[in-house]
Amino acid sequence: MFKPKLFTKYMISYTALFFIPVLILAFLAFSMFNSILNKEITSNTSVLLEQAKNSIDNRVEELNKLSIQISNNPYLSSSSIANKFTDVVFAINLLKNFSIPNNFFDNFFIYYFGHELLYSPKGTFNPQYFSSVLYPYEDWKLEDLQKQLNASSNIYVKPIRQMSGDQTVQKSVLYAVPIPYMSEKPSGAVFFLIQEKTIYDILKETLNANKSSVLILDSASKPITMMGALTLDSIDPDQFEHRKSMISEKIVLGGSSYFVSSTTSTRSGWTYISFLPTDTVTNKLSGLKTTTLILFLTLFIIGVLLIYAFMKMNYKPLGELSRLAASLLGKDQSNPGGIESVKTAVDQMSKQITVLEGKYQSTSPIMRQRLLHQLLKGHFTDTEEFTIAGAEYGLSISGQFFSVVIVMLDAPSTLSPQLVGSRVQSLFADWYSGFVLDDVVDDQIILVLSDENNHVRQYEDICATMIDKLQSELQLSCTVGVGNWFPSLSSLSESYLQACSALDYRLIKGKNTVISYREIESNQKNAGYYPKQQLELLETYFTDHNADRFTQVLDAIFKNMKEKRIPLMSAKLLCYDVIQTIEQAIYKNNYYLKNDEDSAFDIISLSRYETLEDLSDRIKALCSDIFNAAREEQPMNKQMEKIKEYTLQNYHECHFSLQGLSDHMNMSVSYLSHYFKAQEGRNISDYVNDLRMHKAKTLLTDTPMNLQQVAYNVGYMNLSSFIRKFKQTTGVTPGVFRDTIKEKDG
Template sequence: MKRPLTSQFALSSLFVKLMLSFLSVILLLASFNLFSHLYLSGKVYQEVVRQNEQSLKQTVEGYENHFRLTQNMILALTQSDTWTANLGILSHLKENRRYDIVNEVKSDLMTIYGNPFLHIENFILYFKGEDYVLEKEGLSSTEDMFGKYYYSQDYPADFWRSQTVGNQFLKVLPAASFTETTMNSTRALGRLMPVLVKAIPYEEVYGLVMLNPQRMEKAYGDAGKNPFYILDAQGRRLFSTTETALPALKDAASTSSHERIGDQYYFYEKGAQTGFTYIRVTEVAAIASGLRGMRLLLAVLLTAAVLVSLLFSFLFSFRLNQPLQRLVAALDRKSGSSPGKLSSVKEFAIIGDRLSSILEDNRFIQNDLEHKNSLVRQYAYTHKVKNIPLHASLSELDDALHSEQPYASILFKLSFTRPAEEPEQHTLALWQLIQRLFSGEESENVVLQPEQDLLLLLLFNPGPQSGILQVLGTLQELLAAEDSLFLTIAVSPVYSGETPFTDAYHSLSELLKERRLNGETQIIVEPRASSAKTFHLKVTYGEELHNLLQSGSEDAVFGWLDRQLEQLQSKDATAEDFRTFARGVAEQTGKTVMKLNLPELEAGLLSALSGEPFAAFHTADQYKIWLRELTSPVLAAIRSGSETRDPVISFVLEYLDKHYGEDINLNIVADKLNLTSGYLSSIFKEKTGINFSEYLNTLRIERAKELLMNIDLRIQDIALQVGYQNVNSFIRMFKRASGLTPGEYRKRAGGENQGLGSAAGEE
């Protein structure tokens, strides 16, 4: 029966209480908003001023940091001994004619103007004594530079001839417009702010840094929305975004202030480091207009919010009241009924169905959580094995790990003798077989897969090692009939609970390297006494292979390779040692290719070593075939090159190979051949494909890499031996060529000094 309308709107009814509650909240919020509007309207004006001051402060910090960064980078450059020496030489260029160091100085200049964050258009070196300049485009006379390429009415050539820095390090000059005049055209370079610096201490050599003030203003200012000025310590205008004259300010000498003059606000602040005064102008009308618009917008929003809130309060109250009234009516009608009949009521049927669904979902979630907990536990063990710290939220998993029980670990590595059609299915089936073989043991097992082809089995309370080996023997018999795949199985002793999983995993990884070269499943318990780790080829074998390759004889090279492989087999060498030997031959072949200047073969050698070329090798014959395919094209190219090699290029290459450690250059080698340096440079580039200096630097760096393998030699001594008189130049060239400093290269390559790979590396 429908409830009377008067009862629905009684004071004690839910609808009236909901409506009154909504109205109370609306009244409270409206009162608060009105009070906030009245109170804050007087404060907004001050807040706008404060925001302008804060914005100017950020702009000043940006400019000051920019000037400081520019000064620090230039100071770091001028403190370089190489820089000082080079500029000292160039300051007497007419006397010494040392044009060869111009490119090195240009490279140093590029470190400054090439930095996009410094907003530098150019870095010009002005040699006042000889009246010429050096910049990114090369050498120019002072008249040409400041009369054509960087011409400004404010800064003619005579202006720069009269300038001095004095005791200052940086001397910032007012911004001016510059143009470039070439042939019959004139190009505007825009406004630039010159900064004069002392380039070296004892010569009249100045650096002229051309800053782009427009880009600086976009980076640190407000993108030209308001007029902006920069004044130096004497009040002289260095830069402004407008040509409007600046009125006299009362407190311009203070650190930070603002004042109103007419219809404009002038906000200014002095830089702590430079002493420059930064001024920003804001229209008073713009601030007042913004305030009026804000007041009108707040009033409209407040009115709309109250009206909309009243409407929605009524609708929400009505919509909340109706379903509850129906539910109460349904409960009243069914109060005497049995619980089973409640399903005939639609609302209760829906609630019952939803509750049943929720319980079913809860059971599914519980089962899913149990499965995920097992995966998370394996995740925790994997992190323990690999020594990866657990996330703080998973730290409680440490208590669930068997950290105090004795355990043994087994590491399985899967390999294929030939490519499998479905390797993932083979791998999965094999891992399942291994788990079934150990599932019957009384000990608790944990199975981890640290890599795609690796399976780690942790056996807790495993009993004696002999039982584990017996199960593994069964696995080995099962796999004996398989000719397409084999396992390498490393078995640890039974550890106490105090031994970290990381140590056990590392020991097993080392045991895997004890595998012998065959396609059978092997069980490795401990290193053999005849391990090839004690087998080292002589360093002179690298020279022997190099000489054989130079001969171009396939019989000699192939015979030498076959003898080395037979020697490895007779020494019971591991598969890892065969891999090391093959890589050593490839590296020595690459060095021979470089020495003989056969760049067309370098890509093929790099491709041969990319990836894991030896992953599927399980016989010495496979290595024999691979090594012959590697060296055959090299031998053919050497034989072909020996018939057609240019005698001039042959002399240059042989001379550089013998004298690279001396102070040599293109002129010296050209004199040896009675040729001009220009002709020799062009013919060398034509025949070899690279410049003379590039080839010499590459040769020196390669020799340095070989010498770095000898840890008894200091880096300074190595630099001298390969022809670099300045160790800083050596370090810079080495890092440019290899991406590492000599010290970093020595550390990285120090652990690889075994087998022919290390022997060839020390050539």
């Protein structure tokens, strides 16, 4: 029956509930304003800022490349220019060639630590004169550069604002690159002086758009320079240290609000932050705000009317829910009590759940296991602390030394872990006291032992006896990992990790054995064992399809590994080298594996084999399949097509190399060279040179590029190398070739 009072109460509730999404809608409307602001900022300042960043990044990369060229030039080395005066003069003239193609910097210097001079295209300078007169930075001398580069082995940037206040000194950014490039122990540095005006010219379009200001931070979030109406004194650069990638964030500086956008270069690590005054964009939104407010009020009124209409139609399900709650509570269903009945039923169920959770938490076995887990993790520092915590659950521990033993069942058992754990603990009971954890890892039983009577030396003998007992009594085969003894209870976690490491060593020692961590430590002397000659024979016999010889060499390698008991990591790496040797032989002979076979030849597959015997059997089976398939099918040869495709895509890049091509093809450099010449009848270097010279002729004929640009676009960083190679190939220099083409066209 319809209840007016209850209906009114629900009507008010649903109206309030409806107000929430309407309020959210209002916020969405206001987000439309922010969207307009973001579009304004993104379409103007952010795009221009990104363009400026790319422009500066490109020029900074040119500085890095120039530094590498200088570092690699033997005539500019520290020893060369320190010998004779004529060598210094030659070096200065050579430096002039480096400064010609780049107008980003005003000047650059080579500073070798320990030299009494700076070397630049404009001459030599005394370091003291440079630091105090030419480019005086506050609280910094050129001698400090060596300490800063040694400390970071990275590029160093000195900001503009740290220049002296002398108005006659042109403010410049000092950009220092260590020599050799990115060396941890540089012998010197190439540093470039970039004038503030040069940076301003690049950012000019961004600064003029909507009266913006731009802050540039280096990779360490330290300010380099500030352009525009704002100055570094008016902001705190530290507040932007963690805002390296943001769009249209609003902040207040000096009583004025700004929209701040930033972008961080992935190449240089510099961050560019623009400050756009909000007044330039907010005036456009006043009309939209009024429209949104009217829309909000209209929607709210319509929503209230719809709630009233649907309440009258849909009140019946709510009444049924109320009656269901009343029946659960045992009340009269003719007067269910509305939502209060539902609430009472839910509260009653919640209280019942709380009671059940309390009973669950107070269950003694669960808490007992929890304390043992904490003991294993090293949460208890002494025996007294653990005894107090475990007294309620019958747990106590004493003794002078503590250790962890892990019993790993070699195969799943139908016996319960509790039964097996109880038997294992009983075998140690005559010598040690301790506890069993059987719920940490499947098929593993962990023993936490304490020694009170100095039976440490009998430890491993008892473990060996336990293996025999479990085999004879329960028909269980197991491997035992033994951690070291420690005098501190908090070191049990370390003993546990040692026991786990010892179990991993079953790859070498095999299953059904006792492996102590002390034994692994003693085997470090055999870490240098590496059967290089046997690996070469393995590849040779694989290529020759000599299955018998292949098996003999493989068995010999694994036999030596077991006899020498090399460290686990060395054993895994050697196993991987065996797999890699076979894999390389497969690719060299153009054999193709099925997906399931291919997955066996990678580093991840090593974790699937618990012993060397398992790995040996798998390798022999796969190689047998390959030998049989090789007799039936001809190998598919698509290598040449892939080589040419990669070369055509990358030959014009300066970093293109034969090593990079060989890495891409998963071949050695010598094999790649031999294979290409056998297929094409010429060296791969001649093939690359033909491609580069053909493109160079096209650029010289069809474009106005200067020779430096042509050289760079065909893969040469050094102009003289390009000219020499071009003349060697065509018989004339690039300039003569271009003039000849122009005369023919004229």
